[in-house]
Amino acid sequence: MRAQEITFLNLIQGEKQFQVPLYQRTYSWGRDQLLRLWEDVGELVDQHRAGEAVAPHFLGSVVLAPGQIQAGGVQKWLVVDGQQRLTTLMLAFTALRDQLKDSGDPRGAERVHRQILVNEYQDALDHYRLLPTQADRQAFTACVASAPQAGGGGNIGGAYRFFLGALAEGQEAAASKDWLEAVENVLKGLLSIVEITAEPGDNVYRIFESINNTGVGLSQSDLLRNYVFMLLPQRGERVYQELWLPMQQSLGPKNLELLVWLDLVVRGHNKTKQSEIYREQQKRLQPLAGDEKALQHEIAQLSERAQRFLRIVEPARERSAPLRAALERLATWGGQTHYPLALHLLDLVDAGSTSPEEAAEALQYVESYLARRLICQTPTAGINRIFMEAPKDLETDRPAAEAVRRFLSGKRRRWPSDEELRTAIRSKPFYWGGRPPQRSYILRRLEESYSPTEPVDFAKASLSVEHVLPQRPAQAWFDLLADEAEEGQSPQELHDLLVHTLGNLTLTGDNSKLSNHPFQRKQQILDSSALRMNLEIASSKRWGKAEIMARADRLWERAVELWPGPIGGFRPAGEELSSWTELRAALVAMPSGTWTAYGDVAELIGSHPVPVGAYLAANPTVIGAYRVLNSEGKISPSFRWADGSDRMPPQELLKSEGVRFDRYGRANRSQRLTAAELATLLGKDVAQQTSNDPLPDGENTEAAERFRSQLQEHWPEAVAGVTTTLDFWRRQGGYLTYGRHEETSCFPMLDAGTSHRTHLMWPLALYPVTGTAEVVFQYLKDRSPFDDTEQRRELLQRLNKIDGIDLPEAKLELRPSFPLLVFAEHSEAICEALDWFVHTAALDLARRA
Structure with missing residues (x-):
């Protein structure tokens, strides 16, 4: 070779x-x-x-x-x-x-x-x-x-x-x-x-x-260690025992590699990639070859920096209470974005150039920057680069906190203003922002802002995010919303714009009890909560748009106190709203053969269908603009291509991509992407209700009976077919688990793991009240062998051969559904598709064993 x-x-x-x-x-x-x-x-x-x-x-x-x-x-x-x-x-x-x-x-x-x-x-x-x-x-x-x-x-x-x-x-x-x-x-x-x-x-x-099938190769830090000690023939053994080995043992392999990269970044090598650590450190140390004393000094400096880095990843090591609290909050937030700036600040503290209190205030601005961007769902592209540039670009003639605030307030660094924060809290689907622990952290900090005399121990409390207005509301909720809906707006559309906003969310340990009960029942449960924010919600007489917006404004006032804004506090002239950036990203993310509605896009970006329509009408060259239709699935009369365009009419273009239209000009509903599906395609962590996902405790007799009785009540025609299919699944070696939500979902589970590792998968999620069966491609794409697109496509094609099932191929990353009524007449055909699923998983297991 x-x-x-x-x-x-x-x-x-x-x-x-x-x-x-x-x-x-x-x-x-x-x-x-x-x-x-x-x-x-x-x-x-x-x-x-x-x-x-x-x-x-x-x-x-x-x-x-x-x-x-x-x-x-x-x-x-x-x-x-x-x-x-x-x-x-x-x-x-x-x-x-x-x-x-x-x-x-x-x-x-x-x-x-x-x-x-x-x-x-x-x-x-x-x-x-x-x-x-x-x-x-x-x-x-x-x-x-x-x-x-x-x-x-x-x-x-x-x-x-x-x-x-x-x-x-x-x-x-x-x-x-x-x-x-x-x-x-x-x-x-x-x-x-x-x-x-x-x-x-x-x-x-x-x-x-x-x-x-090769073994694990040398890491970047391994290569650096070998290089350095090759240059230390006389002092090597002593330096290794006294400096390198203790550092290596205290950090562990991954953190040692991270430290060696951070060492370069805080020295000003802010464009160094983690894959290039060895080459850059070698280039930096090469001039010292032959000077063992100077090389020993370099390793001693790295060892000292290692102790500072440990205070970032393990804040309990920090002696200063204010600085320890600031580091703990960022550690709870998670991620490594803040590491370069935090390490630089600790360098300054240990050098006596700044005080621990000043560094703590600087880190409060870092927390504010991260929290405000998450709430406003500001695109994260470039954020790592911003924090890598900070150690080199901070002004040195100012106090550290002021320098950090001025740096993060800089042009194009997108630190949202107070007004942007208020708009986002009122309208953005907060429940789809960031990662679940970060969403919980925002709510936790807001709860702490009430300064309760007996604060909740969040480390021990098992709390989850609760939607006060439920995600799947009963009719009574829609009746309430109907009074507040705008002209031409349905209660469902108003619900979708409100349900995931911060004003409708809280923390609770009683998620399964609260479920989608009427507000009066939720009041009783929330009134016994130890959280002040829940007591405040329970004091309301009703829970609709007015109450959610009022609470959003109260939370905004607390957020502004918790997380100070940028210097100037306004958006620079000519800077585009992040909502339109997100809109364009969502339309680009849409696979060919799909469409969405103005209301879906509005729900995603925290806007309203009217301005979404106006923006697209004014910007017809936006990629995928023709894929946005009205709620009926029809082309909007106001949509026009740009002057001089030779593109075919929007409906014809959509047809050529595979979108089907009925004789009334309405696009096929199965090919519509909802706001949640658009968010998933954008890489957002669209949390499904925990209560709707499989429980780990196997078949639960009480839950199984709830599922059967709900199915009998709402879809009696499907009972026999569903039962036949689930019995077949058990005979194939699978088992059933159930959700803990009031609508007791059912999951046919399969453990295709080896003797050393569990490998759970499930092809379907059955909902006995709403009457749908979801095909969970979104989960399967992370589970072998269905992480292979072709295997998921085969499952889709086998199911689509069954009358009544119409799963778009464009949704191979999502959770498309079909009616439970299909089980009534075609349970045998569904069993055949599931038999193929089990057989395919078994072949994969045999290969991995």
Whole structure:
């Protein structure tokens, strides 16, 4: 085998085709991997446009084996390893081509298409420079060929849509024609790949096995340790025993690696990636080679910094009470975003340059910055970079707290003002913001602001977030909301705009008791709560829009006291509302073959259907704007393409993508994406009700009886079919669990784990009151073997053969549903699909055992 470092452009140039063998898994990169790559690309683009000397970013290796050379000169290469990187870059170029075309640069679009994506003079499959495995082939070629189905469900379509959105937003933010050109140059020439080529006759599958079954390699900190002690032949043993080993033992491998990276960041190397720690530290220490005393001093400094870092991850070690409290709050918040700035502040404290109290106040501003952004659902892109820049960019001639506040208040750092905070608390779906522990933390801090004489011990209390106005309300709640609905607004639409806002949420240990009971019953339970915020809610006589908005304003007043705002406290002129940024991101995230409604988008971004419609009418070039329809599923009469557009009418375009319309011009409801589904596609942690997810305690007789009686009461025609199916499931080795909510959901569970590890999965969730069966692709995509898109697609297709089931392929990442009434006549066919599910899981178990 031979290896060479090469740019992506040089790798793919010529009449070549890269074929992914059938034994490899399908394309699997998700949003997190794509985001990391795009952040690296973004940094390179910024440096390139600034005229800086840019070192290529090492992307990894690609292992190739020579295939056939056909008449006509196309060289076939088997992609033994590295298909994820190759496919990702090809999809990035596909999106770049389409963005160039939409931006009025057809020549640039044609250049990318011919130079990167296709073999111009070849036909059929040979036309494509990359040929993924068969399961991904149709989705990939649809993107390259600009077919209407481009950007469908699954990981291939998701990656294409991710890059399409990232390029559109990046170009708008840059407001410059040369930005896309810089992206093209970076993707072609500044992403470095090691090309490893096998020789003819090598056993390709054995190479693949060898690469993918290797042991754990050396970490970046391991490499640094080996390098440093190679330079310490005389002092090495003593330095290792006295400095390095205690540091390594106190931190552990992961935190040691993190410290070595943070050490670079607080020294001003704020663009260093964690994958480049060893190279950057080696470059920094190289001039000290031959000076063992100086190297020992460097390790002593790192050891001292390790003790400060431990105070960040274990705040109980901090002696100052105010500083300890500030560090504890940030540790409870979670994540590592604040680490560079916190470590820099502790450096200042230990050096005597600032006081612990001053550092604590500075960290309060950090907490405020994070909390306000979460409440306002400000996009998180770039936030890590902001905190990495802080140690270098803080003003040194001011007190630390003032310097931190001024830094975070800077232009484009997006610290929401008091007014933005008030608007968000009143309208944003807070329940979909951040991670569940962070949502609970916000509510906890608001509860603590009441300064109760007997505060709740949150460390011991088992509390969860409760919707006072329920997520699944009984009719009595809708009757109450009907009195407050605006003209043309249904009680359901008003409910959807209110239910997830902060004013409607609280903490409780009685979530299952509160359920979706009428407010009078909830009052009785909340009135016995130890939380002051719950006593305040219980004092209300009713709970509708007026009460939720009034509470939102009270919570805003407390939030402003808890979390001080930026200096100036206003949004800079010309800066766009984050709601419109989120709207555009949501429309880009929609797979082809789906539609949504103005009300769904309004619910997602915390707005109202009217301004959403007005924004899209004024901006018809927004990607996916034609996919937003009215509540009936019809094209809005006010929607128009931009003047001069040659695009086909919106309904025809949607039909070409696979959206079905009835004779009245209404889009198929099964293909509609709700606000919750849009939020899921955006990567938001859309928490399902804990009470609606499977319980860990197996079959519960009381819950099973509740499920049966509710099914009998609401859908008696389905009882026999559901019972037959669930009995079949048990005979196949599965079991049943139930939710603890008043509507007692049922989950057919399967443990497909090994003797060493539990591996629970469930294909369906049955709801006996609402009368639906959810197919939980959203959960299955994280569970082998259904993390493979093709396996989920097979389940969908088997179910769709049954009359009454119509699951859109675009929802392979979500939780589409079908009526329980299908069980009445087709339980045997459903059992056949479930039999395939169990058999597929068993084969996977045998492979993993």
